Amino acid sequence: MTPRFRLTDSTLRDGSHAIAHQFTVEQVRRVVKALDGAGVPVIEVSHGDGVGGSSFNYGFSHTDEMVLIRAAVEEATQAKIAVLMVPGIGTKDDLRKAAEAGARVARIAVHCTEADISQQHIALAHELGMESVGFLMMSHMIEPEALVAQARLLESYGAGTVYVVDSAGAMTMDDARRRVAAVKAAVSCQVGIHAHNNLSLAVANSLAALEEGVDQIDGCTTGLGAGAGNCPTEALVATCEKSGIPTGVDPLRIMDAAQDAVRQIRPDMGVIDRDGLLLGYAGVYGSFLLHAKRAAERYGVDTKAILLELGERKVVGGQEDMIIDVAVELQRRAAAAQNAG
Numbered sequence: 001m002t003p004r005f006r007l008t009d010s011t012l013r014d015g016s017h018a019i020a021h022q023f024t025v026e027q028v029r030r031v032v033k034a035l036d037g038a039g040v041p042v043i044e045v046s047h048g049d050g051v052g053g054s055s056f057n058y059g060f061s062h063t064d065e066m067v068l069i070r071a072a073v074e075e076a077t078q079a080k081i082a083v084l085m086v087p088g089i090g091t092k093d094d095l096r097k098a099a100e101a102g103a104r105v106a107r108i109a110v111h112c113t114e115a116d117i118s119q120q121h122i123a124l125a126h127e128l129g130m131e132s133v134g135f136l137m138m139s140h141m142i143e144p145e146a147l148v149a150q151a152r153l154l155e156s157y158g159a160g161t162v163y164v165v166d167s168a169g170a171m172t173m174d175d176a177r178r179r180v181a182a183v184k185a186a187v188s189c190q191v192g193i194h195a196h197n198n199l200s201l202a203v204a205n206s207l208a209a210l211e212e213g214v215d216q217i218d219g220c221t222t223g224l225g226a227g228a229g230n231c232p233t234e235a236l237v238a239t240c241e242k243s244g245i246p247t248g249v250d251p252l253r254i255m256d257a258a259q260d261a262v263r264q265i266r267p268d269m270g271v272i273d274r275d276g277l278l279l280g281y282a283g284v285y286g287s288f289l290l291h292a293k294r295a296a297e298r299y300g301v302d303t304k305a306i307l308l309e310l311g312e313r314k315v316v317g318g319q320e321d322m323i324i325d326v327a328v329e330l331q332r333r334a335a336a337a338q339n340a341g
Contacts, residue, residue, distance in 0.1 A: 169198025198280025
């Protein structure tokens, strides 16, 4: 049967956040082989913050991502290899290098109100013969009507797919449904959803989006991803199978991939602890979690307080430096309160 949607597995990109960008060539080869064998059609590989993300600000990669992309391309027999690129973090040269390494899908990620910065990168993807995807991060932060305007911009630049991206795992099923339905009705290109699991709704939100006609869905095997993780690929596929929704992915082989190839990388992934839940509750970008925990330890403040303050300030991807600012301010507040007492 023809699959109802195209699945992209982001374990080797979004999952990079969960392990501080320490993927090795051996891990990439093992995961790609397992996902490819299960029938996953698109596999995303890059630094968690996209190509060019390996840096002091975002965390250095264990292995150069172009080496990882080449290894993935060599291992895949049918899957396309995708990369993420965030303009301002990655450059056009990074995208060129990824194409030279064999990547065939370029996912250009911007904050949900900043589609206008993606035009030259989408155009370059076309020049390089890559499939272009527009990725509207933190889509929960604006109403569906505003999201539609941004989606139309991405389509006008040539994006073949526009994604509603719940970077903070802050959406309820109604939030996901309304945004996908609005975008789907407004554009002619395909529409995708990228869900995080901070509120334990990633599979439910993906299925709600499917009811609204979404064309592409992202997952991460075992949920390995930023914050509390992503929509678990194996759970999504199994749920679809039981619901009579064809995916083109073998449910038993994707379960094996999860258990044998990915689970060993971070065995505790999938546990939604207080900090992970707080990300969704406060609407904070998922990749901020490890940085916030480190800042909390360094400055002797509570991770919860940092996350709540970041949520109040409505920080977005690319503002990681604000985490230190918030931690220092909280430390000063605590010291002032102690002295006053």
